[in-house]
Each structure stands twice: as C-alpha cells, then as structure tokens.
Amino acid sequence: MDIVVGYINSPEGExxxxxxxxxxxxxxxxxxxxxxxxxxxxxxxxxxxxxAEAMARVEERIKAEGLDYCTxxxxxxxxxxxxxxxxxxxxxxxxxxxxxxxxxxxxKFLRGSNALxxxxxxxxxxxxxxxxxxxxxxx
Amino acid sequence: MDIVVGYINSPEGExxxxxxxxxxxxxxxxxxxxxxxxxxxxxxxxxxxxxAEAMARVEERIKAEGLDYCTxxxxxxxxxxxxxxxxxxxxxxxxxxxxxxxxxxxxKFLRGSNALxxxxxxxxxxxxxxxxxxxxxxx
Numbered sequence: 001m002d003i004v005v006g007y008i009n010s011p012e013g014e015x016x017x018x019x020x021x022x023x024x025x026x027x028x029x030x031x032x033x034x035x036x037x038x039x040x041x042x043x044x045x046x047x048x049x050x051x052a053e054a055m056a057r058v059e060e061r062i063k064a065e066g067l068d069y070c071t072x073x074x075x076x077x078x079x080x081x082x083x084x085x086x087x088x089x090x091x092x093x094x095x096x097x098x099x100x101x102x103x104x105x106x107x108k109f110l111r112g113s114n115a116l117x118x119x120x121x122x123x124x125x126x127x128x129x130x131x132x133x134x135x136x137x138x139x
Numbered sequence: 140m141d142i143v144v145g146y147i148n149s150p151e152g153e154x155x156x157x158x159x160x161x162x163x164x165x166x167x168x169x170x171x172x173x174x175x176x177x178x179x180x181x182x183x184x185x186x187x188x189x190x191a192e193a194m195a196r197v198e199e200r201i202k203a204e205g206l207d208y209c210t211x212x213x214x215x216x217x218x219x220x221x222x223x224x225x226x227x228x229x230x231x232x233x234x235x236x237x238x239x240x241x242x243x244x245x246x247k248f249l250r251g252s253n254a255l256x257x258x259x260x261x262x263x264x265x266x267x268x269x270x271x272x273x274x275x276x277x278x
Contacts, residue, residue, distance in 0.1 A: 019264055026165045100258065119239065125158055125268045128258055 001094035002029040009054040011131035012099025019129040020097045031069040036080040081117040100128045140233035141168040148193040150270035151238025158268040159236045170208040175219040220256040239267045
C-alpha cells in the first residue's frame with residue numbers, strides 16, 4: 001500500500017522522508033511526497049527556489065533507494081492538511097508520515113501547527129517523526 | 140524491531156491494538172502492550188476488573204495472530220507517557236502506536252491529552268490511529 005509523506009524544507013521534513021523510505025520499503029508501496037506551499041505571495045521567490053532545490057534532493061534520495069515514488073508540489077492557497085488528504089484519497093494511501101518539532105522551551109509544541117491539523121483531520125493513521133536530536137542543530 | 144502499543148480500554152485502544160498487530164507483522168518484531176492505570180485510588184475496583192478483562196481479550200487476539208508479544212500492566216501512579224517510554228527503552232522499540240480521539244465538536248481534540256504528552260516526549264516515531272469512524276459508535 002502507498003504512503004504519503006508531508007514534506008517541508010526543514011530538519012523535520014528530512015526526518016519524515018527518512019522514515020517514509022523505511023515505511024515504503026516495509027510496505028512495498030509507492031512513496032508519495034507532498035510538498036505544500038500556500039502561494040498567493042505568502043512565500044517569496046527565494047523560498048520557492050530553495051524549496052525546489054530541496055525537493056530535487058529528496059527525489060535523488062528516494063531514487064537511490066530504488067523505490068517507486070511520485071511527488072506533488074502544491075502552490076494553490078490550500079492548507080497542507082488539505083493537500084495531504086487529497087493525496088491520501090488519490091492514492092488510496094494507508095499511512096501519512098509527517099515531521100513534528102521537538103518540545104519548545106515554552107512547551108507550546110503542536111498548538112496551532114500543521115501537524116495538529118493533520119492529526120485532527122486524517123482518516124488514515126499518522127506517523128509522527130522528530131528530527132534526530134543527536135544530529136547537529138541546523139536551525 | 141519491537142513496537143510498543145499504548146492500550147486503554149476504549150475504541151481508540153482497540154484501534155491501536157489492530158494497527159499494532161499490522162505493524163508487528165510488517166516489522167517482524169515483538170508487540171509490547173502497555174496498559175497504564177494511575178493507581179492510588181484514581182480508579183475504582185470495577186475499573187480494574189473491566190480493564191483486566193479487556194487486556195485478556197487483547198492477549199487472545201494477539202495470540203490468535205501468532206505474534207510474539209508481552210504485556211506490561213502498570214499501576215503505580217505514573218503518567219501513561221512515563222510507562223510507555225520505560226517500555227520503549229526496555230525493549231529498544233522502534234515505534235509507539237497509540238489511539239487518538241476524533242475531533243470533538245468543540246475542536247478541543249488533543250489538548251491536555253495523554254496522546255499529546257506521548258507525542259511531546261517520545262524519542263521514537265509515534266503512530267496515531269483513530270477508531271474506525273464507520274463502526275457503530277460505542278461511547
């Protein structure tokens with residue numbers, strides 16, 4: 001069965017891709033990578049360029065693993081949760097993989113986050129992955 | 140690799156067990172079922188009896204699948220997240236599976252829930268599963 005990975009250009013997004021590769025291998029299905037940008041001027045051209053480069057690197061990693069995959073890059077004013085659920089329905093996916101941030105000093109964590117929206121609305125199981133806290137801090 | 144399932148006697152708990160069986164088969168590891176009750180008078184004797192019966196049914200289901208498993212029933216005043224993380228560390232588990240409630244009419248969902256605490260503190264990926272919304276409503 002296929003899986004959907006919610007990708008953002010961040011250490012959490014990379015963690016989601018790593019876990020997604022693991023899950024796609026276990027399940028023998030396609031890895032569907034969804035990259036949402038809101039569009040409508042919310043991001044600048046530098047953001048788009050950096051994201052396109054990041055997605056190209058993600059594709060290279062998945063190809064190197066020999067996995068069947070496809071990508072959806074959405075820039076159409078939807079929230080990430082809507083794009084992810086559309087991909088789940090299109091591919092009849094059995095799993096969503098997303099990156100979540102580690103707890104902040106203020107303990108705010110998931111409040112108001114895209115991750116919480118996805119947990120709210122998902123109709124299939126959601127696998128939440130953190131960046132490897134042992135890695136060098138990149139942000 | 141082993142997986143840890145956080146079990147509570149509820150439709151969400153049953154959904155976590157179902158998904159846990161699926162994940163344990165995929166991964167070929169042991170299924171570690173953790174059932175936390177706070178103890179210290181927070182639950183009454185009826186609660187303990189019902190939970191013991193529910194756990195016995197869970198064990199029968201896992202046995203019927205032919206899976207390697209073990210159970211930990213904790214009643215010692217800890218929060219579920221602490222019991223789950225102890226089991227993760229003891230078994231060097233690669234995954235936690237928990238049930239989460241569907242969004243409430245008031246949208247409160249995960250706030251202050253055990254699920255959110257587990258998502259906060261987990262050092263391994265957490266798979267969040269909802270009850271099958273197509274099933275008859277039991278609560």
